[in-house]
Amino acid sequence: MTTTADHTIPDASPIVLEKTVVRSYKTPILLSVVAALSIVLYVVFRRGGDTTFTFAGGRIAASLPNVVLPTTLTCVILTIVLVVMAALSWWLVSRFASVPLWFSGVFAFLFVLAFLTWAAGANALPLPITGLLLGTVSLSVPYIFGALGGVISERSGVVNIAIEGQLLGGAFLAAVVSSMTRSLTLGLIAAVVAGVLVSFLLAAFAIKYYVDQVIVGVVINVLVLGLTNFLYSQVLTKDPSMTKLLNSPPLLPALPIPGLSAIPVIGPVLFDQSIIVYLMYIAVAAVYIGLFHTRWGLRLRSVGEHPQAADTVGINVTGTRFWNVSLAGAIVGLGGAYFTLGSVGSFSEDMTGGQGYIALAAVIFGRWDPIRATLAALLFGFASNLQYTLAAVGSPVPSEFLLMLPYVVTILAVAGFVGYVRSPAADGKPYIKS
Incomplete structure (x- = not known):
């Protein structure tokens, strides 16, 4: 006790705040399962011979020399590394430490490298890495636009299950308007409007x-699907003359960036693309900067985390949510235009094929962050393109497994590799002003 002239003051004792850490075994269990699968595939059912990776250039870029790896030895070494990493994840969790996201990312990369080496070994044709990456970017464009729209919408507090419908509506209206006007610009604007x-x-x-x-x-997804299917069968394809008038849009040309497009491997993949892919690059950067470094982003995140607090400081919660959901739809609609103007060249029934739901999974896998969601979308695009690449090189992997590969990767990513995630606090909760 400390005594003064008038008061007796108790000695101040330090306040200790205890932090409760919850162990999560989800990631170690998944890594262990994948490591066990690696042992079965790459050791028990090992394949002999060599695996050849080719790095052929694009229209402008030069080619790099081929890389030849011994199939069995490479797969066994990578399997050992995966087993060690799985054991290390158990050690981290036992010490109440979380498994870092980069750790899971490296683990996934090594598993994919081992899988490619095993699948393209023995008598298979050389595996074209440049073509694999180019196809990955192409197939990821709708995923990325959809994921960006999902991030904006859910950060404002509205769950955007309607990404599929927004993609499909954008693809349909872009095809019709661009076919009628022969203008790619008007087609892109129409996709945004849709x-x-x-x-x-x-x-x-x-x-x-x-x-x-x-x-x-x-x-909404069912409504857009039914409406576009009806218009496709009753308007676009019922009469050949109408098909030519309404469903034969021009394709976006490739616009190589001088200098950058000549870089081996990276050049053809990233810098020899159409305008919609370059718009995707701009959208990713704009959403990230806007979300975390502008007043707009602060208001958006505030209504998604604590709408009552945002309302008390004068933010119109309903208006903010409404207009940001509309902005998200505009971005997703632009991604839908890629189907008809950047890839296929015409509209067909249900041409999005559930890709909006995979984009929604990329939002969760990316933890509602635009950069991470983009990387997740690229992962799903890689899984989608891998089925075509492995079939082309004569891989012995069953075609049925290749067809379900993108969805298997989606489930594994969201179920385990993502670890613990927390959505915006008010996501999915309507705000009723008191």
Whole structure:
């Protein structure tokens, strides 16, 4: 005790704040399962011979020399490394430490490298790495646009299940408008408008009328699917003359960037693309900077985390959510245009094939961060393209497994490699002003 003239003051004792750490065995279990699968595939069912990786250049870039690896030895070494990393993840969790995301990323990369070496070994043709990466970027474009739209919408507090409908609507309207006007610019604008119109439905029912956001998103997807299928069968394809008028859009040309497009491997993959891919690069950077380094992003995140607090400081929660859901729809709609203007060259029934749901998985895998969601979308695009590449080189992997590969990767990524995630606190919760 400390005594003064008038008071007796107790000695100050230090305050100790205890931090509770919860062990999560989800990631170590998944890594162990993958390591065990590696032992079965690459050791028990090992393949002999050599695996050849080719790095052929594109239209402008030069080619790099081939890389030849002994199939069995490479797979066994990589399997040992995977087993050690799985054991290390158990050690980290036992010490109440989380498994870092980069650790899981390195583990996944090594497993993929071992799988490619095993699948393209023996009598298979050389594996074209440049073509594999080029196809990955091409197939990832709708995923990335969809994931960016999902990040914006969910950061504002609205679950965007309607990504599939926004992609499909953008693909349809882009094909029709571009076919009628022969203008690619108007086709891209029409895709943006289609995405906004679909998002208006989501915003109106979810924000204004407080309808369950998951249910209304699914209903919108079914509505857009049924509407576009009806118009396709009754308008676009019923008469050959109408098909030529309404469903024969021009394709976006490739626009190589001088200098950068000549870089081996990277040049053809990233810098010899169409304008919509370059718009994707800009969108990723703009969403990231806007979300975390601008007043707009601060307001957006505030209504998604604590709408009541945002309301008390004068932020219009309903208006902010409404307009940002519309912005998300515009971005996703632009991604839908890639199907008809950047890839296929015409619209067909259900041409998105559930890719909007995979984009939603990329949002979760990316922890509602635009950069991480983009990387997740690239992973899913790689899995989608891998089935075509392995089939082309004569891999013995069953075709049925190759068809389900993108969805298997999606499940594994969201279930285990992502670890513990926390969505925005008010995500999916309607705000009723008191």
